[in-house]
Amino acid sequence: MTAQTVLLDFSIDPSRIGDKVGLKDTVKLLEKGLLEFFPQLKLIFETSTSDGHLCVFSQNDAIFLNARFFNHGIIAINIEYFKDNVEQPFVTFDKIRSLEKLLRKMLEAERSKHFPPIKRGCRIDVYLTSSDERILEYDIDKVIYEGTSPFQKIQIVHSKSLGNMLVLDELQNIAESDLIYTETLMQRGIENYEGKEICILGGGDGALLYELLKEKPKFVTMLEIDEMVMQVCNKYLKSICGDVLELRKSDNFEIIVDDCMIYLDKFIKEGKKFDYVFGDLTDIPISDTPTGEVWNFFRSILEHSFKILKPTGKYLTHGNGANRPDSLSMFEEQLEKLEPKVKFTRANAFVPSFMEDWVFYQITFDDV
Incomplete structure (x- = not known):
């Protein structure tokens, strides 16, 4: 069971956000596109910010969607929901990909991007970092051992592709593949x-x-x-x-x-x-x-x-x-x-x- 966050972003002409009329029309376009995928979605809050505009949507208090409209021409969308062990068909990766394509067309965006769900609050942590602080997601399916010595936190986790892996103080050290x-x-x-x-x-x-x-x-x-x-x-x-x-x-x-x-x-x-x-x-x-x-x-x-x-x-x-x-x-x-x-x-x-x-x-x- 995890809280999941899906991220999307779109780049549009900055004048469509900086101008009040343009911003209002852009918000309406976004809401129209979202409703095709989340038909019970409602706008529950919006406000102007120092760098643009913020809209918060909700569907049945189960899905919350934040849309930030930046004056520089970026629309950043965060979709958050809770996923238990039962598959929840209202948010799937295919659905998010289709949503991105639709919104890109409706918003006439120059570019757009969607990301797989970020899993938060997991019992099994699948994220570690690279040396230059990039997020790495592993195919870890179980924690075999976890303990703390007088010197460090020690974990042995199992990765489907790497085998057993030693993790010390949240840093990968060596795996059976290495x-x-x-x-x-x-x-x-x-x-x-x-x-x-x-x-x-x-x-x-x-x-x-x-x-x-x-x-x-x-x-x-x-x-x-x-x-x-x-x-x-x-x-x-x-x-x-x-x-x-x-x-x-x-x-x-x-x-x-x-x-x-x-x-x-x-x-x-x-x-x-x-x-x-x-x-x-x-x-x-x-x-x-x-x-x-x-x-x-x-x-x-x-x-x-x-x-x-x-x-x-x-x-x-x-x-x-x-x-x-x-x-x-x-x-x-x-x-x-x-x-x-x-x-x-x-x-x-x-x-x-x-x-x-x-x-x-x-x-x-x-x-x-």
Whole structure:
């Protein structure tokens, strides 16, 4: 059961709204067209606004329709109604499409657009956002798990096309469809991990560790702070993590549940060095400037990671969406400030559950 909102908009000659007579005729035309689809619709309120005019219609107190007439020549229509589990034939997508065509003709609109219903108040939330804050609607049909750890909100949802998906704090993280994400992060086929010492910072879904172990490394140390994430992924994302989150330790890997900064400091003091360090923590922040707690954390992770890398070592991490060049540029500016100097390359991959192109970084010492 959801409250549903259908959006339509039309572009007409602005003079037809700015002129009182023209506005009155346009409102009448709109009402005439609406009545063909909603025969019991009544105008219950209208008023002039600073930027045009507003009309509110209702049909049996079940459907409410707001029409905003903007002086710039835009008519924006919002239709709101409640839909229970029983199909309600008075508002269907085909009906809305037909309504748009009729109103476009009657209003002599230059252009028009209708959108599928936006579902609000759902028990199952089907909307997530892209890196550049666009609304993405998923074919999620059930919530498999939902809980809150000391660090974040954790959800496992099922998508008909993507499989089970891990959502942390309302952000999509990885789905069963996303092998390309892990393979691009680790640069499979490009990097040689056989016999190498590797450290993973984060990686609680287990996917990176699981795939790295197939490359026959000498040893992988994984530092993950959120025990609950690992337990949940071990239960509901077996296809991407195998049994690594269940075993936790073997002859070629160990998962340590703790703050990675504590162990980075420990490794630095011990003089421990790795061939590869993976930053599989949070994505590059979205902000106006590279300041604040998250950016400070990022800088600290980078500084500490290069202190535990061998001279020929490499730091690999995920960045952000390719549609956020501002965020990526700020991250690259931080790389330029590191001492000793580093250099980097980038790789892109379209990640199914992100529904967008994602950027990954490969960073080495500048003299390598």
